[in-house]
Amino acid sequence: MKNQKFETNAIHVGEKPNIKEGGSGDVISPIHLSTTFARQDVDIPTAGYEYSRSLNPTRKALEAKLAALENAKYALAFSSGMAAETSLLLALLQTGNHVIATDDLYGGTQRLFLKVFQPNYNINFSLVNTGNSENIANSLQENTKLLWLESPTNPLLKISDIANIARTVKSKGVITVVDNTFMSPYFQNPLNLGADIVLHSTSKYINGHSDSIGGAIMTNNKDIYEKIQFIQNSVGAIMSPFDSYMVLRGIKTLAARMKVHGENAIQIANFLNQHPKVKKVIYPGLTSHPQHEIAKKQMKGFGGMISIELDGGINEAKKFVSSLNYFALAESLGGVESLIELPAPMTHASVPEKTREKLGITDSLVRISVGIENQDDLINDLKQALDKI
Ligand SMILES: Cc1ncc(COP(=O)(O)O)c(C=O)c1O
Incomplete structure (x- = not known):
C-alpha cells in the first residue's frame, strides 16, 4: 500500500505469503539453503536465481526490507559490516584516490583504511573532525572521491551536519557515505539528508539480538549499486541464508x-x-x-x-x-x-x-x-x- 509507515515496512516488505496455487503460504520467509537453482530453459534462469552467491531468495527478501527502511531503491546484505565497507571501497576507489573521513571512527574501520587500503592500494585518507564542516572544505583535494561520515561517532558521539556536508561536497563530485549503525534507520535516514550511500553493521541494532554478524548498504544510485553488487559477487562477501533469516526476524521489532x-x-x-x-x-x-x-x-x-x-x-x-x-x-x-x-x-x-x-x-x-x-x-x-x- 502507498505511504506505508516504518513499522509496517519492517514487518511486511519482502515477505508476502505465497497463497497462489502450489504456494505454501509461509507467513515467515523460508530459509533457502540451496546453493544452486534449477531452470527449465538454458536461457532463462527460474525467477532470476542461478547460484546463491549471486542471488538468494532469503537474502533478497531481507534486501527489499532494508531498502524500504532507509527509503532506498537498492540494498545489499553482506557477511559483516566490514565486508560491506571493503566491498564499497573496492567498488568505488582506484589507486591514487583520496578519502576524507571522520577522525573518531569505529576502530575496525580505521584499521581497514589506514592499515589495508592506504599502504596496499595507495589510497590516501584524511581523518578530520567532520563535526566542523570547515575541516572538510580544507581537506578537499583534486583526487578526493569519497567522504565517509559516522554520525554519531564511536565512542565520542560527535555529530556531523549530514545535509550541509553532503550538499557542499556534491558540487565537487565527491560521494558521501554515512555509517548509520549507531542510529539505525529508525532514528536517522542519511539518504533523505542528501547522502549517496548508507552503510550498517546489521550485527548491531538492525538484528538487535547479538546473534548474527552482518552488514548492509543502501543507495538510490543505480550505478553505485551495480558497482558494489559486482564486487560483492566477485569477492563473495554475501550474507548467508541463515543470517538473512535471523536479520529478517530481528528487524521486525526494530x-x-x-x-x-x-x-x-x-x-x-x-x-x-x-x-x-x-x-x-x-x-x-x-x-x-x-x-x-x-x-x-x-x-x-x-x-x-x-x-x-x-x-x-x-x-x-x-x-x-x-x-x-x-x-x-x-x-x-x-x-x-x-x-x-x-x-x-x-x-x-x-x-x-x-x-x-x-x-x-x-x-x-x-x-x-x-x-x-x-x-x-x-x-x-x-x-x-x-x-x-
Ligand atoms: C559503527 C560501526 N561500523 C561498522 C562496524 C563493523 O561491523 P561488523 O562488526 O558487523 O563487521 C562496527 C562494529 O562494531 C561499528 O560499530
Missing part, C-alpha cells in the same frame, strides 16, 4: 526496540549527569551535548548509546564495569541486553595511543549500550557499581 532504547538512554543519561563520580556524560539527547541542535534537526531520536568519563583512571573504570549485574562487559552494541565496555583497552585498542589521546578517548571513558531492560533496574545497577569506586 521500531519497538529503538523506542525503548531511546527512552531508557535519556533517563540513564540524566541519572549519570547528576552523579558525583561521573565527570562527563556524552549523549546527543542532552542539551549539554555541543551538537544537540544538529542532532535534533537530523535525527528522530537520540539512540541508545551513552559515553561517560569517570572521575578516576583505568583502575576505577575497571572496577566500575566489573561491578555491574545487568550490563555485560562486552564489545559490540545495539542488542536488547545492556552492554558496557572501555574503548581504550577494548574496541579502540587498535587505534594508536597518541591518536586516542588526541581524540579524547581516555582510560576512564566508558561506553554504554543501553538495552531494553527495565529502566529502574538499570539505574539501580549503575548506582550500586558507582558506589563501589
